[in-house]
Every structure is written in structure tokens, then in C-alpha cells.
Amino acid sequence: MARDEAYWKAVRRIRAALQENAVELNLAGMGLTELPEAIAALTQLQELHLSLNELTELPEAIAALTQLRNLDLSSNELTELPEAIKKLKKLTKLSISFNKFAHFPIVVTHLLNLKEFYAIGNNIELIPDSIGNLTKLEKLHLGGKDLSWLYYTQAFHGNKLTSVPLSFTKFTQLIELALDGNPLEPDLAAAHEQGIDAIMQYLRARAEGEITLNEAKLILVGEGEVGKTCLLGALREDEWHDGRPTTHGIEIKPVIVTAPDNQTKIALNGWDFGGQRVYRPTHQLFFSSTALYLVVWKPREGPQQGFVKEWITLIKHREPDAKVLVVATHGGPGQRQPDIDRQELIDLFGSDTILGFFHIDSKPNAETHCCSGIAELREAIAHAAATLPGMGRKVPAKWQQIREKLATCGQNHMTYQDVIALCEEHGLEGFAAELFVRVSHTLGYFIHYHHDETLKDIVILKPDWLAKAISFVFDDPEIRRRNGLVEFSHLSQLWSHPPFAGEAGYPKALHPVFLKLMERFDLSYKVVLDPASREASTTSLIAQLVPDNRPEQLPDWGEEPEEGDRQQVQICRIVDDRGQSANAEGLFYQLIVRLHKYSLGRTNYANSIHWQRGLMLDNDYNGRALLEHIGNDVKITVRAAYPDRFLAYLTEEVKWLVESFWEGLNCNIMVSCIAPCGMEAPGHGLFEVQKLIESKKKNRPEFPCPISGCDEWQNIDQLLNNAVTVPPPSQVIGLDQFQAVFKDELKVIRQDLVTLDRRNQQRHQALSKDQQAIMSQIDQQFAYLMQTLTDEAKDGPRLFSFKPLDPGFFDRPQWLSAKFQLTLWCEHACKPLPVLNPEASKQGIYELELNREWFTKAIPYFKLLTGTLSLVLPVAASATQLMLDDATYRGIQQELDLGQKSLDFGIKSSNLAMDRQTQRDSPQFEQGEAIRAQGSMLRELHTMLKEKDPGFGGLVRVQNKRREFLWVHPQFAKEY
Numbered sequence: 001m002a003r004d005e006a007y008w009k010a011v012r013r014i015r016a017a018l019q020e021n022a023v024e025l026n027l028a029g030m031g032l033t034e035l036p037e038a039i040a041a042l043t044q045l046q047e048l049h050l051s052l053n054e055l056t057e058l059p060e061a062i063a064a065l066t067q068l069r070n071l072d073l074s075s076n077e078l079t080e081l082p083e084a085i086k087k088l089k090k091l092t093k094l095s096i097s098f099n100k101f102a103h104f105p106i107v108v109t110h111l112l113n114l115k116e117f118y119a120i121g122n123n124i125e126l127i128p129d130s131i132g133n134l135t136k137l138e139k140l141h142l143g144g145k146d147l148s149w150l151y152y153t154q155a156f157h158g159n160k161l162t163s164v165p166l167s168f169t170k171f172t173q174l175i176e177l178a179l180d181g182n183p184l185e186p187d188l189a190a191a192h193e194q195g196i197d198a199i200m201q202y203l204r205a206r207a208e209g210e211i212t213l214n215e216a217k218l219i220l221v222g223e224g225e226v227g228k229t230c231l232l233g234a235l236r237e238d239e240w241h242d243g244r245p246t247t248h249g250i251e252i253k254p255v256i257v258t259a260p261d262n263q264t265k266i267a268l269n270g271w272d273f274g275g276q277r278v279y280r281p282t283h284q285l286f287f288s289s290t291a292l293y294l295v296v297w298k299p300r301e302g303p304q305q306g307f308v309k310e311w312i313t314l315i316k317h318r319e320p321d322a323k324v325l326v327v328a329t330h331g332g333p334g335q336r337q338p339d340i341d342r343q344e345l346i347d348l349f350g351s352d353t354i355l356g357f358f359h360i361d362s363k364p365n366a367e368t369h370c371c372s373g374i375a376e377l378r379e380a381i382a383h384a385a386a387t388l389p390g391m392g393r394k395v396p397a398k399w400q401q402i403r404e405k406l407a408t409c410g411q412n413h414m415t416y417q418d419v420i421a422l423c424e425e426h427g428l429e430g431f432a433a434e435l436f437v438r439v440s441h442t443l444g445y446f447i448h449y450h451h452d453e454t455l456k457d458i459v460i461l462k463p464d465w466l467a468k469a470i471s472f473v474f475d476d477p478e479i480r481r482r483n484g485l486v487e488f489s490h491l492s493q494l495w496s497h498p499p500f501a502g503e504a505g506y507p508k509a510l511h512p513v514f515l516k517l518m519e520r521f522d523l524s525y526k527v528v529l530d531p532a533s534r535e536a537s538t539t540s541l542i543a544q545l546v547p548d549n550r551p552e553q554l555p556d557w558g559e560e561p562e563e564g565d566r567q568q569v570q571i572c573r574i575v576d577d578r579g580q581s582a583n584a585e586g587l588f589y590q591l592i593v594r595l596h597k598y599s600l601g602r603t604n605y606a607n608s609i610h611w612q613r614g615l616m617l618d619n620d621y622n623g624r625a626l627l628e629h630i631g632n633d634v635k636i637t638v639r640a641a642y643p644d645r646f647l648a649y650l651t652e653e654v655k656w657l658v659e660s661f662w663e664g665l666n667c668n669i670m671v672s673c674i675a676p677c678g679m680e681a682p683g684h685g686l687f688e689v690q691k692l693i694e695s696k697k698k699n700r701p702e703f704p705c706p707i708s709g710c711d712e713w714q715n716i717d718q719l720l721n722n723a724v725t726v727p728p729p730s731q732v733i734g735l736d737q738f739q740a741v742f743k744d745e746l747k748v749i750r751q752d753l754v755t756l757d758r759r760n761q762q763r764h765q766a767l768s769k770d771q772q773a774i775m776s777q778i779d780q781q782f783a784y785l786m787q788t789l790t791d792e793a794k795d796g797p798r799l800f801s802f803k804p805l806d807p808g809f810f811d812r813p814q815w816l817s818a819k820f821q822l823t824l825w826c827e828h829a830c831k832p833l834p835v836l837n838p839e840a841s842k843q844g845i846y847e848l849e850l851n852r853e854w855f856t857k858a859i860p861y862f863k864l865l866t867g868t869l870s871l872v873l874p875v876a877a878s879a880t881q882l883m884l885d886d887a888t889y890r891g892i893q894q895e896l897d898l899g900q901k902s903l904d905f906g907i908k909s910s911n912l913a914m915d916r917q918t919q920r921d922s923p924q925f926e927q928g929e930a931i932r933a934q935g936s937m938l939r940e941l942h943t944m945l946k947e948k949d950p951g952f953g954g955l956v957r958v959q960n961k962r963r964e965f966l967w968v969h970p971q972f973a974k975e976y
Contacts, residue, residue, distance in 0.1 A: 006031040040064035063087035081105040121157035132167025143181040158182035190442035195794035205396035217291035218268040224275035226298040227329035230362035250464040257382035281586025287318045290390040320664030328359040454516040484545030488538040522593040527605040543592040561639040564769035568643040571670040572634040572654045621772035622646040641769040642776035671722040728784040735867035750874035796942030797967035799825035803898035817851045828972040844953025858937040
């Protein structure tokens, strides 16, 4: 077999390592297709790096490396590991990420000293029970985020795991468990969202006893008056009733079918959705992947191909893997036959989505007493339901017993205390009971918000009960006349006395709960009509009912930006899986609610500027923005001294909302073409930013216009002037240099803010454009820090300051361990806990013994954290209207300075750090190594802190609109 140059280059490195008696060998990124047998000679080797090659197998010779501690095989073409791996008894760290493993390599379960195992980005479908042999595991990554800093990307690389074995409960030393990017079964996915403690609690609950769950949703959608309610009754074999009333909101009734293959009984919850168009945005809240959809239409109404297509599109945008049966109603002898183009629908949506077409009559035949076509439809429903994801999944027996008890209790709601009491009756206590409630909320069994003052004491057991209450609001003519404005007293009247015959009223005690839930679902928000009595406001805005027309004039928005401001424009192009422009139903209503904290009318509703397809926002020194819904796209224009930060935030918000709520859609970030334009219409052509960046990386200066008939090639750098491609300061010039450049200016900004605060003036508007730009860049740096630590926030807080306690610390260059004081910060107010707890000033302060080796590894992360907090401190308090007094400010700054000094001392006093000092001072180092190091270091720190204080100084874990975790002081929990 001929060997290439890469092979012989590796042989030379192996020989050199043998001659030097090296304990570490790096053969990464060489393009190797074969590992030389000569590797067997390196019996002293402790670390071997083989990543970024093209290896398809490993030689048995690797068995000779009995001293090996660390083996990196990531980013190769491996499909299996040799039995020889068993010989590596001392191995503590192994990575097989980004290979082609379809099956878990069983040999790994023999490596009993393994502490870290990484298997991200393969195709593994099943983890064996024998993985429980690895009882020393501390870090297990079977999925995770791409750590490279990419423009508007958050790529997750998992495997094909739907579950994990119960033997995971043997991992008593585990501090990291990553399963992101896997198609996990619903209960496990919901537990994973809550963090590692929740996963282990869930698995322990299953270990105590589990059952097989065969249930799913059966969702009936279609236009109004097409017979959905009658069809559901026929499937249930209910008695026929003439003149059934129109469905308002949602009705839920059970349907039991039998799987044709194994005769298993399947329980389907039949959701009958009202067909009125105004309900569509709220209906989507209840769509799910574990559902079978019946799209119902009525031939006697004439051609309804367009309506059927609309409903399937709506379903596919929300749940791309949905299964659909198309059902024509009111069939039978003499009735008009279906005139729908079946082949067009199959071609458009695929046979994996559309499983069949049926024509039924829900009214029983007078002679046979049977409903035409219903038997065939029930059989098709049973067959399709048996194949739904999650069907037949294992769940804790106690969980299911409690859910069934709640479902059959005859109540629409219960107090949280009563639900917890029921859990305790069934053997779930403490955190186990809390977890059950949180996971059931995530899965949609019932609704409960743990940290919301209004909602925390109530559990809504029937989501459809809530949906009906919401439907009354959308149907109310008075609210529609007022373009969505409504007082709570009117809502209370509406819910006490529903406007439809046969509908019972709701208890008054629940009316505030309903309103709060509408806010949680991004349907409404409270507005201020009288600035003099903001807290007393009882008026809300239903965003879906805002006016149609754009105002004739937009305030402070001329044809050109103000002097000192720049304008940037980006377009969020929403497309389906074929790359075609697509409608995200109800997107703009959600944006109006989600972004209302930036509304021009946040302190006085009269100043609000919003309409059905437009919205104006103001974010103080970060600028003013105009959002426009043009076709299916969202155009975002920001004007500010430094518009990058606000534009990035708004673009990320739109992209996240589209791609998380409508899983079948993508949001591509675009910029407009510029002059010269081949069509003499600058702004008409749109360029995808990610493609421009990729072309720029390949040293291509220009990109062709995508408009047919335009032959113009546009300059990439000029196009990107409108894109937020500038990374935060730490990525451009490094934090140290950024601090040095703006140190004096930050002092001036702080003093100006304090002075303006005392005068009760609009502080940010009074700052110079240069000062506003600096503050925006600091915001950008802080957002970057928090974004890199998103995953770690599941299990503990991210912000803290620290300092050495020994006054002689800096006189001990050879220190082995030292005591440090660590102070936790609130992630909302960006302040240390002692500042927010004046009566409990020691809360959130800890004394930790840190060894030198761990401290040195943590330096990149600590440096990024301390440097960012030093930038944020002078200006952060301005956002919460709580400026620090000078003495408190100086005390915090002194602690940050001592922390920074100890980091610099740690670098100088460590041989390892000195060898890499040049790297550590570069922006590239902070971008790469700090991000790679931060996850492990922070999780280990969380473990240390939990031993001292499991409550993290009273910080409350909350979730923002993007479901990202934050740790905040209790006084700010209501903000989330």
C-alpha cells in the first residue's frame, strides 16, 4: 500500500517523540488516512492528538500505549474502535466527536478510569446500559453547541438519541451532561432543559418504576362550519345532535383507537379547533410533533383547495414532521364529491406528510345507523398514530399516575399547594415534585409559571379551558373597535358572562390569572394611559387587534439619520425548507408584545407607534428602530451613534422567534444592494449575509447580484457595512486594550450619568454621540459574555467577582493553593449581591480554596469575565435607575482590580501560562480558548459553590423570552 507524504511526516514526528521520550504527541490536522504502526513504540505517551484527520480505523498497535491519559480522535471518519482500546486502562479523557459512529463503541465501557468522554456529532441511536460501568465520569457530552463564534448561528450537533439508559444514575461524580441536538423523547427533553440535576431526578423516578405510554393528540383544523365538531363526535361514536354550536377556541375530548399491528390501545386527545381566522395565531400554541392532524373541508361549499393548502402550510411551518390526513365531510349518496387536486398536495407537501384522503359523513345513515367512511378513517388514524414520535415511550409510573389523577379530578384548575400535596401522596416530594410540575408544564399537560407572582399559586389543568377564555376576547366587538385596548374590568365582565349561549362563566379569582397568561403567550401587554399613575394602570393591548394603517408621519424619523448617527438596515427573510418565501402566521403580533419594553409609548401609550405590519422602538443610547413586515419578510432599520448592538439584538430576536416557534421555517439575514445598481434600483436586490461572509473568507472581493437581469457584482465590504459583522471589543482589540483606551472616558460617562440622575433628566439623550457609542459597545461585550455561557446557566450563576484573601498572596510566586473571596452578581442589575442586600451584606459571598493548577486553567475565562464586568460597572446601573454611590462603586472596582491583578500574577507565576502569554494577550486567544475553557471551569465552580450554598445566595433562576436561563435577585424575578 502506497503511503502519502502525511503518513511519512507522521512517522518522522513519532520517531522524534521517541527520541525525546515525549509524553505528548500532536498529529492533528495532517490529513492522515492511516496511523503508522510505529506509534506502538511510544509506550511512555500520555497524550495523543489525532483530530482533524481522515482516519477510518485505528491499528491494534495502539494497545501498546498503556500510559495514555488523553486520546483525541475527533473529526475523523471512524465508524468503530478496535478491541485494543480496552488496554488503555489509564485513559481519563477520550473524544470521538464528529466521526461516523452509528453504534456506541462498547469497548469504551471497559475504560473504568474515564473521567471525560465526548461523542458529539455522530449518528449514535442507542447508549448501552453498560455505560454505567464508567462510575468515575465527570463530563459526558453526547451533544452540544458549536463553540466557534459564527454570525447569528447557534448550531447544535447531537446524535440520534431519543433516550438514555437508567444506568446514568450511577454517575455520582458527573458535573457536565450535554444532550443538545438529539431528538429526545418529550419528558427527557423537558428535564434536560432544566439541567443535570433534573435529568438525574427524572431517571431516578423512572428507575423506581416505569410504564409505557401510548397517547398523543388528534388535532382537527379547518375553516369554520366544515363539520370538525361533528367529525370528532362520530370518531367517538357519540350520539348525533342536529344544530351543534360553533366552536369558540378549542374543545378537547378523548378518542380511543386500536393499533392494527399489535392491538395496543392508543389514547388520543381530540382537539377540535375553532376555524375562525382570528384564532389561527393562538391555535399554533397547541400544535405539537406528538400529534396527528386532520385537515377538514366541505365539498358542498365549492372548491376549497386553497383553504386546505393554507392549513397544511400552517401545520408544516410549526411542525415540519407533522402527519396529516385530509378529510372531506358531509359525504354520502347524492352529496357533492370532493374536487380537490390530491396529486398537487402530495407533490407540494410530500407523501410523508399527507398520509391519505378520506370522504366521510358524520351523520349516521337512517337505515344502517353507521357513519359513511368513519370506520376507514378510524383505521387510518390508528395506523398513523402508532408511528408518531414518542408513542410507546417509557415514563415514570408515579408521574403518569399523578397526571391521570389530575386529568380525572373534574377540576379545571388547582392550587399549586394542592398539586404538590397530590405528588407527595404518590411518593414525589421536594425537588422531585417541583420537577414533575415543571416538566408537565413544558410538555403542555397543564400550565404553571413558578416565578410569576400572579401565576405561581395556580395550576391550570386544562389548556383548552384557557383557550376558550382567550377566544372570547378576540371575538369581542368593543375590543376590536378600540384596536385592541381593553380595561381589566371589561375583560372580567366578558369572562364572568361569556357572550355565547351555553358557555359557563369563569370564577373572578381566575381573571387576573387569565390576563397574565395572555401576556405569557405574547398575546397582550399592559399599557400606561396616564403617566401620572403608571402603577395603577389596568389597561392592556391585544396586539393582534392593532390598527391596519401606518401613521402618516413617524416621530423623529426623517429621510436621513440625525447628525452623528449611522443607519444600518437588515432584512429577515423567512423561508420554508425549499427556500421559498413563507408566512410565519402571527409573527408581527408576537414581536409587538415581546419588544414592548422598547416601545415609544412604554411610559405613555399615546406615544406608541405600531400597526399591523409596522413597529417603532427606542432603546435609549442604543438607538431608534423601525420594523416593517414587507411581504413575508421583516425589515429592520436602526439609527444610532453605534447601531450595531440594537440591530444585532432585534435581528437575533426575530431569527430566534421564527426558528424556535415555527420549526419548519428558517430566517436568513439579508442586506440590500447598493449603488451602482445594474437595474438602477438600489435596495431591490437582497444578499444573504452568511454567504457574503463565507465569500469574504475565501478572499473574494465581490458578489453577484441575485436579481435576474442584473449583471452587477457588488463589493462585499460595502454590502457588509449594513450587516452586524463587527464582533465585540474583546474580539477586535482585546479587553485589556479596550479598557485602556476608554478608561478615562468611562469615568467621565459615569460622572455625567450621576449628575444627570440627580437632576432627574433624560440621562442617555444628554450624552454625546461618542459616549453613546462607547456604552453601546460595552452592551455588546456584555451580551457576548452572556451568550457564550448560555448552556452553563442551567445549573448556576455566571457573574461573580473575586479577590485573594491573603495580603501576602502576591509575594508567593510559587503558590500551590490559596484562599479567594468570591462574590455573586445579579445578572439583571449587573451588581454584586451585597449591594442589593444591604441588610444581609454577607449573602452571596464565599471563601474558596483554589489550587494553582485549576486557577491557571480558569484564567482565560476569569479574564474575560473580570474584564467585562470592569467595563460594565461604570454604566450598568443606569439601566435599572439605581446608580451606585461613590464609596460602593470604588469598593466594587477595587475588588475587580484585585481579581485582575491576581490573574496577571497567576499568568506570570505559571510556567504553562508564560509559555502561552503571547497567545493570551491576543483577541484570537480570547475568542478561542476562553470559550472552550469557560464551560468546564464554570461547571466545576458551580459544584464548589453548591457545597457551600445550594441556594446561590438567594439568586432566583428565571427564563427570558428566548427560554435562556438567568440568575437574578428576587426583586427582579417579576421582570421575567
